[in-house]
Amino acid sequence: MIADVTDLTSQLVAALKNLDSLQSKQIMKTIENEHTDPYPVIEQILIQSLEQIGLEWEEGTAALSQVYMSGIIVESLITQHFKEARSHHPQDKKIGIVTLADQHTLGKKLVSMMLFAQGYQISDLGQGLTPEQIALAVSEQGIDILLVSSLMLPAALQVKKIKILTWGFYKNYCGWSSLPFESTLVERGWR
Amino acid sequence: MAELTPMERVLTVLSGKIPDRVPLFLLFSMYGAKECNMDIKEYFNDVDAVVDTQLMLQKKYHTDCLYTFSYASIETEAFGGDTIFYPQGPPNAGAPIITSSKDIDSLASPDVASSEPLRRILRITQKLKAAVGDTIPIIGVVMSPFSIPVMQMGFESYLKLLHKDRPRFNRLMQCNKKFCIEWANAQLGAGATAICYFNPLASTDMIEKGLYLQTGYPIDCEVIKNIQGPTATHLASGRTQSILGELAQSGTYIVAVSGKDSLANIKKTSPLTIMGNLCGISMSSWNKTETKQHVKAALELGMPGGRFILADNHGEIPWQVEEETLLTISECVADWGTYSREQNKE
Structure with missing residues (x-):
């Protein structure tokens, strides 16, 4: 059975x-x-x-x-x-992952491991980057989907700035934070 | 009941009796820099600015403590690390001082007296004590030996050490334990009334309970026993409920609880004084009506039976919280935080 x-x-x-x-x-x-x-x-x-x-x-x-x-x-x-046998997720978009403004990288690592398990390839853009540096990396590396991690409140509130800086050439964001229960951050930082 | 001094109010709560009103701890660290319009790094380097601002904030918001905490990585600075400052947020620890687990073999516990950043905190403590004597509690801060490795070596490396290299974990704990006890007692010697014992990794949000009880808990109990004054164990927003019984047995006097904890359940089960549990993150977006609702709800759950101090749940008021919100919290405590004569007699 x-x-x-x-x-x-x-x-x-x-x-x-x-x-x-x-x-x-x-x-x-x-x-x-x-x-x-x-x-x-x-x-x-x-x-x-x-x-x-x-x-x-x-x-x-x-x-x-x-x-x-x-x-x-x-x-x-x-x-x-299962390295050889595993399927790679069909991926026509380039995914980038970054820690915004601070040095707390565990969240980035956790999400990277999760996506790795699902067969995705991800480009690590680094940690402690400013919105300006992230916008530049997105443009230079041709990132299609950007994953942004932040721990500290002021960093979480800077996500809007990335959106403004990449406005017009970039539309796919996925943000998370170590503050998953704080619903007001969605309005204040991510939208 | 005659109005008590903040010290009398807090001591009444700690003794299990009912005070005139609920003590209010607004834990101001970098918020002081905002209030006196200074750069955060300059502010923390200026002993007199911190002392004057702490005294000013206590009067302005009618709080029941003074707080000597500047930023957590001041302790890793003593180990040779550095700190990254941001314009409107808490400083972060810089690059880890332990880059390989082998570094632990030669790690030495720093001498408190040799660290200029720590001496600065001691000077702040001494000056506050000279200013207020025994009328207002002065709260010093240490990081638990079990939690400080997140800054010493990075979270990921520490989790690997904790799970896979127990001998080096034990050596690191020996080193951190010695430092923590010396640092806490130096602050008490300088005039601190109590020590806020930050230990976020004791929360079951961070480390599974069985592993914590096997590794960090015996160390925390030993350290708290050797700190020559009362401690408040603070899990820095981490949930407390499922570890509350053990924390109560650790020798600590107060437990700070999370906004994610049920204050009603905690009050039912804790023999200790409870501190909390307003969420600092959401507080930064509250309007006046929401502020009143949150404070009223916390007071209704926390006040019955005493043993309750109203505070934020992280141990630090975020820079982004509006002055009006803090003034409203203070007003709410004055309006709704007073115990009745009948309650005082209970």
Whole structure:
């Protein structure tokens, strides 16, 4: 009997939160043994598991350290075992990621790991950049989709400036912040 | 009940009795620079400006403490690090002083007396103490040995160390512990009434509870035991509820709780004095009506039974908060934060 994807995802979430890389690998092996084309299933379970742990962090039932270490385990599983087999997400847009104005890079790393797990290629534009430097990098590197991370409130409020500086040649932004529960930032910084 | 001095009010709360009104801690650090129209770096370098501004802010907003905190990375400056200043926000630690985990093997605990930035804080503390004596609590600040590595080596490197290199983690903790105790006691010796013990990584938002209890918690308990004065454990906006029982056993006097915590639940379960939990980030966009709503809600949940200090939830009023908002908070405490005669007798 083939194990249910939802069950396997729950098992993997538990293993990742316990930082149990051996159990995580065992779950992957179970899928490999049970499916003739296992990699789409593996990819789906890895992504759903990371998303689930991220949601649990927002709700207060997982810690940031678990989000990070889960990403590390998943990254390792992919690079060590599924590098050749994994599908690369069809990507006609160039994605850039940057930390705006401050030096807190963990958020950027977490999002990068998540996108890596989904098969995306990302260009790291750096950290501690000003809106002007980011606008220049976007233009020079031909970035189509820009992911902006910020931790400090004044930095989060500068996102508007990036939009103004790139107005007319750039339309795709995705912002997040370490202040995920603060809804007023959407109006004040991101729109 | 006759109006108490801020010190009497706070001591009454800490003793479990009902004061005349709820104490208000508006924790002003860089906000002082905004109030006296100075550059943040210049302000923190100017002992007299900080002292005068702290005294002015206490009178202006009728707060119940003075706060000697400047910025967190002043401690990593003592370890040889530097600080990046921004025009309208809190300074950040510069490049990590520990660039490889091997650096920990030769890391030495800095001497407080040899650090000019720390001596500056001690001078501020001494001058504030000379100005107010025992009438207003002076709150000093230290970073927990368990949390300061985020600045010493970067968050990612520290998480790897914590999970994968316990011997070096232990060595780093020994080094940080010695410094933290010495730094806290130096501030108490200079006149600080209590120490705000910042420990964001104790929050289950940051580190899973089991790992914290196994690693950081015994260190925090030991440090708090060796600090020769009362401490307020502050998780800097991190949720407190699920670690509250352990914090209560750590020897600390006060726990600062997050805006994301339920003040009602916390009050039901905590034997300690609770400080909080107005969200500083959203506070920076509140209008007058919203300010009143938030303060009223916090007072209604926090006041019953005493043991409550109204404060922001991060340990620092953001630069972006309007003066009018802070004045409104102060007015609300005067209007709604007074305990009745019946409550005083309870």
